[in-house]
Amino acid sequence: MSQHPAxxxxxxxxxxxxxxxxxxxxxxxxxxxxxxxxxVKFCSEACRRKPAPRG
Incomplete structure (x- = not known):
């Protein structure tokens, strides 16, 4: 069974x-x-650790 998107x-x-x-x-x-x-919100662990952008 494939788990790829349609x-x-x-x-x-x-x-x-x-x-x-x-x-x-x-x-x-x-x-x-x-x-x-x-x-999923971040492309990498490094981005996940960054503080949230303000604005």
Whole structure:
């Protein structure tokens, strides 16, 4: 059973992405995030440790 998002057929450009809450860089879906993609906010541990941006 595949855990890839619907429509994935080996083409990484078709994977969903969203911006990192800390640095703003786009994060592409990863298999290890399959169960909690909606809750993923940061692209890395370093970004997770950064203080929240003000504003």
């Amino acid at each position: 429509g994935f057929r080996g083409n990484k450009a078709a994977l969903p992405s969203k911006p990192c809450a800390a640095c703003g860089l786009p994060m592409t879906w990863r298999k290890r995030w399959a169960k909690n993609w909606a809750e």
